[in-house]
Amino acid sequence: MSALFDLPASPPSSRSARLLDDLNPAQRRAVEHAGSPMLVVAGAGSGKTRVLTRRIAHLLSERGAHPGEIMAITFTNKAAAEMKERVADLVGPRARSMWVSTFHSMCVRVMRREAKVLGMSSNFSIYDSDDTRRLITLVARDLDLDPKRYPARTLAIHISNLKNELVDAATAKDRATNDLERRVAEVYESYQRRLTESNSLDFDDLIMRTVELLQDHPDVAEHYHRRFKHVLVDEYQDTNHAQYTLVRELVGTGSDGVPPAELCVVGDADQSIYAFRGATIRNIVEFERDYPQATTILLEQNYRSTQTILTAANAVISRNPDRRDKRLWSDLGDGEKIVGYVADNEHDEAQFVANEIDRLVDSGEANNGEIAVFYRTNNQSRVFEEIFIRLGLPYKVVGGVRFYERREVRDALAYLRALSNPDDTVSLRRILNVPKRGIGDRAEACVSTYAERERIGFAQALRDAVVGRVPMLNPRSRNAIAGFVELMDELGVMVERGDDVADILEAVLERTAYRAELEASDDPQDHTRVENLNELVTVAREFTDLGTAVPVPDEDEGLPAEGSLGAFLERVSLVADADSVPDAESDGVVTLMTLHTAKGLEYPVVFCTGWEDGVFPHMRALGDPAELSEERRLAYVGITRAQQRLYLSRALVRSAWGQPSANPASRFLDEIPAELVDWRRVEPRRSAPSAPTSWGHSSSSPRPAPVNNQWKDTPAIKLDVGDRVTHDKYGLGRVVAVDGSGPRATATIDFGGSGTVRLMLIGGVPLVKL
Numbered sequence: 119m120s121a122l123f124d125l126p127a128s129p130p131s132s133r134s135a136r137l138l139d140d141l142n143p144a145q146r147r148a149v150e151h152a153g154s155p156m157l158v159v160a161g162a163g164s165g166k167t168r169v170l171t172r173r174i175a176h177l178l179s180e181r182g183a184h185p186g187e188i189m190a191i192t193f194t195n196k197a198a199a200e201m202k203e204r205v206a207d208l209v210g211p212r213a214r215s216m217w218v219s220t221f222h223s224m225c226v227r228v229m230r231r232e233a234k235v236l237g238m239s240s241n242f243s244i245y246d247s248d249d250t251r252r253l254i255t256l257v258a259r260d261l262d263l264d265p266k267r268y269p270a271r272t273l274a275i276h277i278s279n280l281k282n283e284l285v286d287a288a289t290a291k292d293r294a295t296n297d298l299e300r301r302v303a304e305v306y307e308s309y310q311r312r313l314t315e316s317n318s319l320d321f322d323d324l325i326m327r328t329v330e331l332l333q334d335h336p337d338v339a340e341h342y343h344r345r346f347k348h349v350l351v352d353e354y355q356d357t358n359h360a361q362y363t364l365v366r367e368l369v370g371t372g373s374d375g376v377p378p379a380e381l382c383v384v385g386d387a388d389q390s391i392y393a394f395r396g397a398t399i400r401n402i403v404e405f406e407r408d409y410p411q412a413t414t415i416l417l418e419q420n421y422r423s424t425q426t427i428l429t430a431a432n433a434v435i436s437r438n439p440d441r442r443d444k445r446l447w448s449d450l451g452d453g454e455k456i457v458g459y460v461a462d463n464e465h466d467e468a469q470f471v472a473n474e475i476d477r478l479v480d481s482g483e484a485n486n487g488e489i490a491v492f493y494r495t496n497n498q499s500r501v502f503e504e505i506f507i508r509l510g511l512p513y514k515v516v517g518g519v520r521f522y523e524r525r526e527v528r529d530a531l532a533y534l535r536a537l538s539n540p541d542d543t544v545s546l547r548r549i550l551n552v553p554k555r556g557i558g559d560r561a562e563a564c565v566s567t568y569a570e571r572e573r574i575g576f577a578q579a580l581r582d583a584v585v586g587r588v589p590m591l592n593p594r595s596r597n598a599i600a601g602f603v604e605l606m607d608e609l610g611v612m613v614e615r616g617d618d619v620a621d622i623l624e625a626v627l628e629r630t631a632y633r634a635e636l637e638a639s640d641d642p643q644d645h646t647r648v649e650n651l652n653e654l655v656t657v658a659r660e661f662t663d664l665g666t667a668v669p670v671p672d673e674d675e676g677l678p679a680e681g682s683l684g685a686f687l688e689r690v691s692l693v694a695d696a697d698s699v700p701d702a703e704s705d706g707v708v709t710l711m712t713l714h715t716a717k718g719l720e721y722p723v724v725f726c727t728g729w730e731d732g733v734f735p736h737m738r739a740l741g742d743p744a745e746l747s748e749e750r751r752l753a754y755v756g757i758t759r760a761q762q763r764l765y766l767s768r769a770l771v772r773s774a775w776g777q778p779s780a781n782p783a784s785r786f787l788d789e790i791p792a793e794l795v796d797w798r799r800v801e802p803r804r805s806a807p808s809a810p811t812s813w814g815h816s817s818s819s820p821r822p823a824p825v826n827n828q829w830k831d832t833p834a835i836k837l838d839v840g841d842r843v844t845h846d847k848y849g850l851g852r853v854v855a856v857d858g859s860g861p862r863a864t865a866t867i868d869f870g871g872s873g874t875v876r877l878m879l880i881g882g883v884p885l886v887k888l
């Protein structure tokens with residue numbers, strides 16, 4: 119097609135030279151290697167991801183591979199999109215038809231095509247952890263399990279672990295040796311049956327069922343073996359057993375007459391941080407045993423970080439037992455020393471970070487988009503947000519309470535899901551009486567009992583209810599159900615017609631009066647809900663516009679059409695925190711995220727905060743060597759994100775569960791050689807806690823008083839509707855109403871997740887106007 123594919127393979131074309139030029143010899147070998155399975159194992163920032171991208175480009179441009187023959191797996195959807203773009207930059211737009219995705223997206227794709235083989239229909243719903251918990255709650259209730267003894271959450275975790283190990287319900291039952299395991303197996307079995315009846319898959323099923331598909335249907339497996347000649351996996355250290363097996367099944371053994379695909383996996387055992395999701399280092403450590411012909415390539419040069427940063431990272435990770443030592447070096451020079459800071463409390467720590475960002479930006483040493491702030495758990499972001507907002511510092515928090523987890527957004531999506539997949543019981547039951555339409559719990563129970571007894575779906579049972587087949591249902595409920603069925607049928611027409619998702623969504627909000635009800639409410643939180651729903655409509659509108667602009671490649675036959683309702687639901691089901699990481703250039707904001715989310719990324723300036731024993735390493739890990747090793751790997755990931763400047767900070771006192779607690783320094787700090795760190799402020803000596811300090815610059819610029827004390831002497835605060843405030847207990851909020859005056863003045867404030875609270879505006883209220 120393009121001239122590119124006509125280029126002679128030898129002597130090396132200029133394009134080939136370009137693809138290989140800026141690689142070191144080991145990287146080049148990994149890019150050019152052909153045939154046997156290959157493992158590229160190397161420390162952080164050594165170019166593993168770059169090798170993977172280059173290898174794909176090289177396959178396309180030098181080895182005559184067709185984009186359709188390539189499957190690459192990345193850890194996030196965002197990384198997948200970037201990799202595709204990067205390859206397209208290198209070899210042209212044809213690259214866009216490759217399969218580059220996360221394990222989950224890839225499996226959805228396979229399952230949609232092959233649903234019929236498994237007796238499912240291709241419009242299946244994807245259940246996230248919340249849907250899963252709802253369904254498990256229903257199942258456990260049916261089985262008369264005591265929810266205190268067997269909380270749905272616990273059952274869900276156990277079932278998920280079994281699925282990650284590819285253990286099905288029958289096997290779980292056989293293997294069960296104690297009461298809990300027997301109960302779990304019992305719930306698992308019914309849960310699985312209910313999922314099938316609902317034409318739904320949970321997240322773990324996506325992987326497990328794809329493995330089953332390939333193992334039980336050799337013809338299907340052969341199709342994929344013929345199709346994919348190259349399988350590439352990034353972040354291989356974080357694969358779990360199910361994903362590992364999936365890779366093996368995709369690659370094939372050649373027993374069906376199709377040569378196995380060329381496999382290339384890249385990873386770093388020191389960065390394995392998802393053991394709680396079943397990820398196992400074993401997959402990378404024993405690669406050579408799993409694939410006896412394997413070639414292993416080590417990369418030792420780090421291109422990301424200064425030697426100082428790298429030495430610190432190596433010093434920390436070297437404390438982990440049972441690891442293969444690596445020699446990772448950088449020729450970027452020593453660079454700046456690491457900056458350390460001991461804060462009085464978390465507010466002081468955040469203030470230090472903000473001041474330092476200000477200084478870096480003012481002096482032109484960095485811009486906001488080049489700076490990231492990491493912490494161990496999502497709840498630590500709040501203090502940073504408060505101070506950043508007050509200072510007008512542009513930032514974005516990745517993760518936390520997600521848009522798609524909000525109640526109203528989930529309700530609206532449940533309508534769409536029930537319309538797209540009428541068998542989806544969880545969605546259908548969620549919206550049955552939302553907004554209230556007179557179908558109470560009792561009526562719902564009658565319908566569900568009837569459905570169970572007749573072994574029919576909930577949707578069909580609702581129809582039967584309308585014609586009087588469901589016993590014990592009073593006429594009022596029957597009428598209400600008839601109204602609901604009629605409404606869904608009307609909306610269903612739009613879906614059949616292929617109307618735009620945004621129009622269907624608008625119709626849902628309109629005809630159910632969902633939005634009108636919220637608009638009429640005097641609860642200010644309901645107004646925020648309206649805004650969220652409008653935002654969802656915008657998302658849907660953009661999705662449609664984008665979808666219709668992209669032609670559907672013929673290889674994607676059988677998939678939900680781009681821009682369709684099915685495609686939209688798929689997209690929102692698979693979004694993950696890490697997909698919303700801002701882009702340095704286009705967004706230009708400081709990025710706040712957990713250490714887990716930071717994996718694979720890099721920033722010129724990194725603040726690692728909250729390095730306290732009990733915070734990081736996490737409390738849970740303190741007495742558990744395996745967990746402690748995992749936390750240390752997390753520290754290694756955090757440090758190695760930094761390119762030029764690294765800050766490490768901790769607070770002497772931090773509020774946890776509303777109580778201030780004094781935390782000792784993180785043990786990881788002690789593991790970093792002292793000469794690498796310039797401590798701007800250290801722990802004050804007990805004898806003179808309030809004397810001016812002599813450490814670094816903090817003594818010359820008086821530190822701000824902690825937020826806690828700022829309100830002490832304030833007179834009544836004057837607030838107006840729309841003002842943004844921060845409250846010691848409730849966090850950030852927006853004023854939605856102000857009543858009374860003088861000492862009687864009150865404000866009603868929407869604190870988002872903390873709810874809406876009415877507060878007296880007298881002196882002493884721990885409230886600060888931003």
Ligand SMILES: Nc1ncnc2c1ncn2[C@@H]1O[C@H](COP(=O)(O)OP(=O)(O)OP(=O)(O)O)[C@@H](O)[C@H]1O
Nearest residue numbers: 140141142161162163164165166167168421422718
């Ligand atoms: N040969 C090279 N020459 C110049 N820069 C390189 C080279 N190899 C990699 N880099 C750069 O080094 C940085 C780190 O590379 P990359 O992200 O691929 O490393 P990685 O091994 O995947 O890291 P991680 O373990 O954190 O995922 C990137 O900015 C990349 O562009």
Ligand SMILES: [Mg+2]
Nearest residue numbers: 166167168718
């Ligand atoms: Mg990488």
